[in-house]
Amino acid sequence: MDVTIGVQNLTREVTVETEQTAADVAAAVKKALAGGPLELTDSRGRQVIIPGSAIGYVEIGSEEQRKVGFGAV
Template sequence: MDVTIGVQHLPREVVVETDQSADAVATAVKKALTGGPLELTDSRGRQVIIPGSAIGYVEIGSEEQRKVGFGAV
């Protein structure tokens, strides 16, 4: 699942591909907005930490895999 994070005063957004559930990511975002940092682990095991005060927006992608090929039509 992709998580897109808009950081204040940065022209580009941060995109993290994670194996965490949407509920776990939403809980981490809510916790970060109350004063702590946003801590996520990407699908390769790397940790991404963003100060909660710098978060502009967070877009949490769906947990479904996209269909590829002619069967998606």
């Protein structure tokens, strides 16, 4: 699932591809907005940490994987 994070005072968004569920990401965002950092682990095992006070918005993508190839039609 893709998670797009808008950070205050930055022109570009931060996009993280993670294997966490939408509920887990939403819980982490709520915790960060309450006063801590937003901590996510991407699909390669790297950890992304963003200060909760710098979060402008968070867009949580769907958990459904996109189909690739000719069978997707």
